[in-house]
Amino acid sequence: MRQNVNKNQVSVQKQNVSLLEKTCDLIRNFPEYLDVVVSVARKTDGRYWADLFTAAGRSTELFEDCFQRRWYRTAACYILVIAKLEGSAVSQYCALRLLQATLDESLYELAGELVRFLLRSGRDFEQSSTDSDKLSPRFLGYFLFRSSFSRSSLDKSPSVKDQSAHIASVKNILENHASYLMSGKELSKLVAFVKGTQFDLVEYLQRERYGSARLENFASGLELIGQKLQMGMLQSRLDAEFLLAHMCSVKFKEWIVVLATLLGRSEVLFDLFRHDMRLWKAYSMTLQSHPAFAEYHDLLDDLEKKLSTTANSEDK
Structure with missing residues (x-):
């Protein structure tokens, strides 16, 4: 029966x-x-x-079809399926590829979801005991994705046995993208990137103060950043305020001066210049000597009055 x-x-x-x-x-x-x-x-x-x-x-093949067509949102939906059917190592590897691609396309909300998945799967990795998890991403990638991976991308894949290396791979991808945006002064994208991925901008600025975040020249920086941000738009002003708050938190003077000038934040500039009159004189001379900066002359007059009043009060 x-x-x-x-x-x-x-x-x-x-x-x-x-x-x-x-x-x-x-x-x-x-x-x-x-x-x-x-x-x-x-x-x-x-x-x-x-x-x-x-x-x-096979889930990895369907993921690859989506990836090649740049259907990144759909590809992301396959990640959890791959994790269950193929193992954590394969899903993490696919997610790392997809993370880089979404950053390249400025899909920062999706990139943030992938970051959270990767960090969570990295922490949970030791609980997994499937055979697939014991294989290296490079080995799996050779069989699953050999037609679409470059050697450099394989060499940068995280070691499955070393989760600190896995987390470092995620951070490295994010930091490289932040440097790319900062070097190109793509500041609105930088703000969207930070908000979407929860990237630690303060830590990055502290480390890259004399690297990719450095402003070589105030005049050229003010002109270029003004063009990039397009301050006539509300969202651009909000982005500039967001960045200014972060620059103030790390006391990054060069950026504070530029962003506060673009925003017309005289109180921020006054607080900076009253403790550094040499900086004020250099700032004033630069704005007065460049015809392109005529729009900031009212700001200069306002600052000069405030600084003069403060100087007179201190003399008394």
Whole structure:
């Protein structure tokens, strides 16, 4: 009796798998196929994912299809599936690739989700004991993604056995992107990047004060940053305020002067110059000697009055 029941169960399972395969074959040629498969997976108990992706295609291959088409949001949805079916090492490797790609495309909210996944999976890694987790990302990448990976990207992949290296890989990707944005003075993107990924801008500024965050020249910096930020727009002013607050927290004078000037924040400049009159004189001469900075002359007059009043009060 029990044997008959077991045979019936096996028969039903085979019929279900066969039906699933036929369904996948039917919709495979539609452009929505990759979205449909992962949407079904998200609404299905994870215990049935193996059957689903046996019929629909290997999760890593579907991820790769999304990645090559730059369907990064859909690709991100496959990460959890890959983690369950292929192991943490593979999912982390895919997520690192996707993180770099989303940063390159300025998709910072999605990048933030990937960062949180990577940091969480890094902490949880030791709890995983599947065979896939014991393989290095480089080894897995050779078989799964050899057509689309450069040697340099493989060499930079984190060691699965060393989670501090894994976390360092995430931080390295984020810091490199921050340096890229800071060097190009892409400040609105920098703000979006910091907010989206929760990147520690203060720590970065402290470390890169004389590196990628350095301003070589006040006049050229003011002109370039003014052009980049387009201060006539409300969002740009909010971005500048955000950056100014961070620059003030690390006492980064060069940036404080530029951003406060663009924002017309005379109180910030006054507080800075009253303790450093040499800086005030250099600032005043620069703005007066450049015709392009005529718009700041009212700000100069206001500062000069405040500083003169303060000097007279101290003399008395």
